[in-house]
Amino acid sequence: MSDTHAQSVAFVRDTMLPEQEPPATERGVIKWLRENLFPDWINAILTLVAIYFLYKIVSGAWPWFLNGIWSTDSLAECREILQGTTGACFSVLTERWNQLLFGFQYPNEEYWRPTLAFILLFVAAAPLLFAMYVPRKVLIFTALYPFIAFWLIWGGTIIVPIVALVGFIAAYVAFKQFERNSFAAGLGAGVLAAAVVWYVGGFLSSAMSGVLALPEVPSRDMGGFMLNFILGTVCVSLSLPIGILLALGRQSSMPIIKWICVVFIEFIRGVPLITLLFVANVVLAYFLPPGTNFDLILRVIIMITMFSSAYIAEVIRGGLAALPRGQYEAADSLGLDYPQAMRLIIMPQALKISIPGIVNVAVGLFKDTTLVSVISMFDLVGMIRGPILASTEWNGVYWELWGFAILMFFPVCYGISKYSQWLERQLATDHR
Structure with a gap:
């Protein structure tokens, strides 16, 4: 009786089977290629045609880069070294890189100034571009950056950008004070305050032209x-x-x-x-x-x-x-x-x-x-x-x-x- 009853009860597994890896076509690089490059026969043909053209472009341009010359003083010397073989004359970049980046009249010894202004630009732009990740205190530097960059690139005394900054601050304070009456009154008061500060500051900057002064670089340079x-x-x-x-x-x-x-x-x-x-x-x-x-x-x-x-x-x-x-x-x-x-x-x-x-x-x-x-x-x-x-x-x-x-x-x-x-x-x- 017991043997017959035991044979009629189905077996129920009390442990999970170990997970098996998916088929090779459903994982890794093969899956990506199948889904993105070869999903059907039309896309497969287009992929092969694109690979062919890429191969022709790379194979044709590779010798030009591989045989590039970097250390000559003229195109004639490059051609003399290449002697008819395919190759680029990158020497023009090593010879004239400073002119390509800064112009041919910007003083060589002052290249650090626009370079520093370029680096500081990322710090100044960070709180505007990534406000959710950058502390709001950095906005103070963002407000100061235009005046710092002007002083670094154009040079002269630091009094000039300071006067310009004070003029904007005075305009903002005057605008907020008179805006309560009307927007036009606030705008007029702001413009007047900035004009007065800049007018007085013009004499101050002339009198203190040597204070923290960098060599001036005119715009034409x-x-x-x-x-x-x-x-x-x-x-x-x-x-x-x-x-x-x-x-x-x-x-x-x-x-x-x-x-x-x-x-x-x-x-x-x-x-x-x-x-x-x-x-x-x-x-x-x-x-x-x-x-x-x-x-x-x-x-x-x-x-x-x-x-x-x-x-x-x-x-x-x-x-x-x-x-x-x-x-x-x-x-x-x-x-x-x-x-x-x-x-x-x-x-x-x-x-x-x-x-x-x-x-x-x-x-x-x-x-x-x-x-x-x-x-x-x-x-x-x-x-x-x-x-x-x-x-x-x-x-x-x-x-x-x-x-x-x-x-x-x-x-x-x-x-x-x-x-x-x-x-x-x-x-x-x-x-x-």
């Missing part, structure tokens, strides 16, 4: 990639707040402000940037008093900033238009006035929507800084097309120099693009 970087950084930084104001002004209910912004935006967007640069270089001088020395780099910064701010204004206006009407009504229901509603509710959402467009304008603006070469400013492209290729030693070297230009511009533009994608993921709270 600046060039190379340093000039492109200065123009790109300054113009992008200035065009974003100006673009926000233009976008808000275009949507204003006050007709005068609205039409001023509309005319400005449409006019600037309808004129090529190169035309504005010619205006900054030639035409603007006719509207200034005789003997006025208006720095060329400052004129170019103004024109490029105007150009990019008009495009950013339209991008931000698109972000504002994309917000549902309920957001504006929610701000009104909370009893917020116009500045509070824009600062706390409307503008953060509009900027979040506008990130791809703003980044697109920023990348395009940074590349467009090379257009200053057409007005005889020796930026990186101007140095290549001008003093270097015009010299008898390096006339005929092209791929090496333009490849160096690509090596300078691509990481910056690609880094801006990748940062914008990271920022979009960080702000994508509605998809989490």
